[in-house]
Amino acid sequence: MSIATSVVHHTKQPKAVWAVAFASVIAFMGIGLVDPILKPIGEQLNASPAEVSLLFTSYMLVTGVAMLITGVISSRFGAKATLQAGLVIIIVFAALAGMSDTVGQIVGFRAGWGLGNALFIATALASIVSAASGGVARAIILYEAALGIGIATGPLLGGLLGGISWRGPFFGVSVLMAVALVSVIVLLPQAPEPAQRTSIAAPFRALRHRGLLILSITALLYNFGFFTLLAYTPFPLDMGTYAIGFIFCGWGVLLAIASVFLAPRLQRRFGSLPMMGLSLSLFAADLAIMAAFAEHKSVLIVGTVLAGLFLGVNNTLITEAVMISAPVERSTASAAYSFVRFAGGACAPYLAGKLGEHAIALPFWVGAACTVAAVLVLFAGRAALTHIGDHNPTPHSVEEAAAITVGD
Template identity: 60%
Template sequence: MSAAQGKAAGPFRQPKAVWAVAFACVISFMGIGLVDPILPALAQSLHASPSQVSLLFSSYLIVTAVAMLFAGWVSSRIGAKRTLVLGLTIIVVFAALAGSAGSVDGIVGFRAGWGLGNALFIATSLAVIVGSASGGFGGAIILYETALGLGIAVGPLLGGELGAISWRGPFFGVSVLMAVALLATLFLVPSLPRPTRRSSPIAPLRALRHRGLLTMGIMALLYNWGFFTMLGYAPYPMELDAHRLGLVFTGWGLLVAAFSVFFAPRLQARFGTAPVLYANLIGLGAVMAVIAAGVDTPAVVIVAVIVSGAFIGVNNTLTTQAVMLVSPVERPVASSAYGFLRFIGGGLAPYVAGKLADAAGLSVPFYLGAGTFLLAVPVLARGHRLLRRAEQRIGDSEPVAPSLTPVGVRAVAGPPPVIVAVGAHEGAAAIVDAAALLAEDSDSPLEVVHVRRTAVVEEQAVDTETEERARAAVTAHLDRLAAHGIAATGQILTSVGDHAAAGRVLARHAADVRARTVAIGRSPRGAVVQFADGSLTTALTHAAECTVVLVAPDSTPRRLTTASLAELRDSAA
């Protein structure tokens, strides 16, 4: 809908700039599970204890957390492309240095530098892909999700294969592949405009004064504590070589990717964000307890780790959506504040787990991880009402999403309106023409609604268009209608999630204004994108209490004139 621009295109029909950043995303996401297969080999080769090796995660994640506070500040001053290039350069250098290190302490230090580059990269990669897309925002986001899934799944496999040769292999492999991505980004990605407003490095910390954002951030901290405890310590009791560890975590990564992209939105639509998160956190707590109880049985640990991928995939997506739903601040600021807390939890967990494992045995860190998952449930409960209000758009004490922004003359109480939902694509004028005819024939007021969607992919969230662009699209329709004597009102409807979520938000708005009919056009997105990103039409039809009319105008849009209205009226008769 509002995310579409231009002609319909498949998700993979994108310019070279999008492919260059997508390739870099694959390599970056590989880093999540790349080192897991080599953890036992590192400990053995460098004569280090598991607690010493765990600091590879701690240094990387804690530096990433702190750097997240400054990533937006850097990007607002030097631009998204330069920030991306800087992040890639740092990763290339420090990954190579980690591979050449001769001690655990050296690797831990170089992983800290790697974390700085990672923060700069993840803070801008999705925004750069969306900003460079020509085949529609929806397709670009699907491509980003594909890169994420491929990186998470392939990272452990590549780490296992290279780690079977040498523990240095995964580090050098990342450095080489990121160098290729760096060159592609330099030469293929165009310079993107800088933000009109510069951000402050302390803005994310100030944002944490908002109860909803702080509550969701603490929940994410507890969740990531358990998650990175498992990621950092589960390889040891499995008693597998690097190659087989890689296969285990590849199975885990496939479930993470599948449940993040396909299952999380459908579970959310069926049960709601908070209920799914409650069940998911309890499920993760149970899985971690199984690992703790079966730590002396490798098969139990292997199966439990793979199964955890399903819960982690759901949690990663819905936690970020929950943050964006309740956050009253700008998306980049909310993402930075949320990223700071979640990465802090992930960074502290391996260090504490190592101390506990050395002092009380390997099962204790996993029991603690199970406890942090369960502790996240009452924390989430403290923000339950805020989250529910945000999803249902109840109350106006805080500007939570979804929200409505009037454009032009405000609607007044009157007869039930005809709502037309349009997007920024070339068929929009014909869709509004048909809706104007419906409104005129039923003697109903016309309301033009533009859905401005916030896409959420794992821990990243990005607005698919600016508020200014959405406002201009609605204003253009209202001006054109007014020029021909047709009065109409306009709204920008902000929604968080996939297109199906936007359809449900539109249905709730139609119910609120007692709409007579909702008119929508045929989706300009391809079948692959609709399958992965949800169908607005299907969700709207299922949720709406009024009639939904699917307008299928000719492929060549027709401008609104008196003659064209008469032609439409005659064809309708």
């Protein structure tokens, strides 16, 4: 089944899929929820942009490293228990971040939040893929739709709550995650005990497959551009929480539209690899324009919102590609991929903040350069991704996915 399957039929899914998708929407709201309050946190807690950006760095670093143990935990305790544990951890640490009095405390609690995020995200994607009807492509579009909706609404809620207090969005995440936890407990049935246990070395072994490794390095590199946009742009924009919330909401809306509607059509017509390369190239060009006109807020606003289109197309296509890039379990492939892109790219937010202290445009130039490097890596390794470059690469079943050998 191609990722181009009509989204009209995506609604015919088991309730377990909708439970995890709903929880995913709320989980992904947490990504953009803090964007509108980055500058207020810095002002009220006397912290520099680089110090505030550590909220993203600690979160990403722990998320990436913790991805290595998600398979170990879920294969021993089951997907439902792992999802619940992840949500509980986020609830606790988000609330603690809201009660913090220093940036250092928030950074530390965001690290704990990253652990819960890792347990939830890796297990959620694998759960949706396993439970959804219609194959991998349809499941991934549902997952990307949840991601897009969550990212789009997060900044809006963050702007509204952040207008009251910078603490508001943190408490908001905690409450929303509690709602997600209830939905998972009530709607997600208890899965059978896992047939086999996953080793902590499994993600490292998965990275021996060149296709998965290439996609992971590609994601690591463009994450420098992605988190420059997400973690640094609010500072040169220098606008209120409501304005930042609406700007990043627009970014999230376009990301959702591109993920669910544009990506399937473009893949059907041009293929996955060409469209991944084009979308990343356009994102790099977007960042370069933002760098060239960094003093003009209107350019930064338009550039931020338009980036949602390019990232939305790429996110859907690269997520599908990861799921079929190596003959390993999907949860293992997801963990390996996420480990490289999150742990490796953890320094990106801090680097952007530090570079911005020297020149306002420099973070955007570095983000653009790293994204160009991602395109070069993708096409340098295209021989290991030949099946992904097909117009209809997605297998119908787990067995077909496992039969694909990459890079031999």
